Amino acid sequence: MTTETGKSRCFTCDKEKRTVRCEGCLQTYCYDHLTDHRQELNKQLDHITLNYDRFRRALNEQTNHPQIILLTKQINKWELDAINKIQQTASECRQLLLEIKNEHSSNIKINLEKLTEQLGDIRQENDFNEIDLQQFKDKLAQLQQELNKPSNISIQKEYTSYVNKISVVASSEADSSFLNIHNNTKWKQSGTTIIGVSLPGNQPGQLYDPRGICIHDADEQMIYIADLGNHRIMEWKCSTNTGQVVAGGNGQGNRMDQLDRPTNVIIDKMDDSLIISDWGNSRVVRWSLRNNEDQQTIIFNIDCCGLTMDHNGDLYVSDLVKNEVRRWKDGDTNGIVVAGGNGEGDTLNQLNYPSYIFVDEDQSVYVSxxxxxxxxxxxxxxxEGMIVAGGQGQGNSLSQLSCPMGVIVDYLGNLYVADFYNHRIVRWAPGARKGSIVVGGNGQGTQPDQLNGPTGLSMDQHGNLYVVNRGNHDVHKFDIDLN
Structure with a gap:
């Protein structure tokens, strides 16, 4: 709304003219520049309307958000696994019930056939009296009673967890920064050593030549480390300074309670177990977190290094010697090649020492x-694959890598790489020809802003980065910078 004020200075041209006051900005405009002012206001309104439309589209697209799709698939898998488990148990109980009843009926039939045979014999010989007849009546009554007596079979319920319960937990606004990671997200450059010290050791607070890392975002955030030099898997709560051995730790060896230079570890949330790349024993093992004595080898004769699992529960393992990555579905014996498998080389269908791997929601496999x-x-x-980072020879420019190790991909498709010999973590946007340094890149060392041979790489639900410093025998945490 505007109000005519008589002659005064126009805010735009600064001339004495008949003017009108804008009640929004309280400035006076001549008639010529009032039109310009209204046009500018209309442009601003159009811009606001456009932003509203964009927001409405973004709101409507939330149901197709990659994170929502991924979580929905996890719920669907839990539902299917639970149904299959219930159906399998019900089928086994029905079969057992039938076997028990058949065994009971079979015993009665055998006794009845014996009596029938005896009746035939005495009839044929015509050699019986009242006492014999009464005995046959009594035996038949016994069989009748055996047939009709109440069953001693019952259904026993066990009041223990049979199917793992799942629930949907909505984080508070302060805890949901992982979902809000954008292409320009930054991390604080000074990291915090949360696990281990600069010197190797085998005490609960030490590591020796650590490699892979896995973070389990449960009620209490747990961190699992493949402690290669100590032949064990360590578990840390984020709130503590010391860890505990949850797999191995019984010396280097090939017994089921031992490990030999494990390179990686992931957690199978569906059955609460660890899956471990037991490289020195050329096997992949499953180790229950509920029962420390429950271990099994699930893949044999493989020079395993990297491990990951997709939303269907399929397992992916990299083989350093065969230069390939295979996918194993539950119950597979050989798996299928999903990357490499064409010998050592540098063409697009070959790999050379594939170490760490990552799989996204589309089941695309990223291979270091x-x-x-x-x-x-x-x-x-x-x-064949496509180069998404490096590929310009070994070097330290932003278009190069030097022996890349750990890899993760956020839901926007940004790739994060542990650049081992360059002592840095580099981010590559989709389709980018160069990366950008996220943390490190300040030379090899032990200072808070330095890394020393980074291998394992992970990110928690808040967007904080965790880097395994192989050379420093520790784990660094770099908090997301929300400023």
Whole structure:
């Protein structure tokens, strides 16, 4: 709304003219510049309307958000696994019930056939009296009673957890920064040593040549480390300074309670177990977190290094010697090649020492092609991969990598790489020709802003980065910078 004020100075041209006051900004405008002012206001309104429309579209697209789709698939898998488990148990109980009843009926039939045979014999010989007849009547009555007597079979219920309960937990606004990571997200450059010290050791607070890391975002955030030099898997609560051995730790060896230079570890949330790349024993093992004596080898004769699992529960393992990555579904004996498998080399269908791996919600596999100094992405079903980081030879420019190790991908498709010999973590946007340094890159060392041979790499639900410093025998945490 405007109000005519008579002659005064126009705010735009600064001339004495008949003017009108804008009740919004309280400035006076001549008639010529009032039109310009209204046009500018209309432009601002159009811009606000456009932003509203964009927000409405973003709101409508939330149901198709990759994170929501991924979580929905996890719920669907839990539902299917629970149904299958219940159906399998019900089938086994029905079969057992039938076997018990058949065994009971079979015993009665055998006794009845014996009596029938005896009746035939005495009839044929015509050699019986009242006492014999009464005995046959009594035996038949016994069989009748045996047939009709109440069953001693019952259904026993066990009041223990049979199917793991799941629930949906909505984080508070302060705890949901992982979902809000954007292309320009930054991390604080001074990290905090949360696990281990600079010197190797085998005490509860020490590591020796650590490699892979896994973070379990449960009620109490747990961190699992493949402690290669100590032949064990360590578990830390984020709120404590010392860890505990949850797998191995019984010396180097190939017994089921031992490990030999484990390189990686992931957690199978569906059955609360660890899956471990037991590299020195050329096997992948499952180790229950509920029962420390429950271990099993699930893959044999493999030079395993990297491990990951997709939302369907399929397991992916990299083989350092065969230069390939295979996917194993539950019950598979051989798995199928999903990356490499064409011998050692640097063409797009080959790998050279594939170490760490990551799989996204589309089941595309990202592979640290370590000795080719690049990271490859193999879409599901592809016969060859594409270079998504490095591939320009070994070096320290932003277009190069030097023996890449740990890899993770956020839901925007940004790739994070532990650049081992460059002592830095580098982020590569989708389609980028160069990366950008996220943390490190300040030379090899032990200072808070330095790294020393980073291997394992992980990110928690808040967006904080965790880096395994192989050279310093510790784990650094870099908090997300919310400023």
């Amino acid at each position: 092609d370590t000795l080719n100094h690049r990271v490859m992405k193999w879409p599901k079903g592809a016969k």
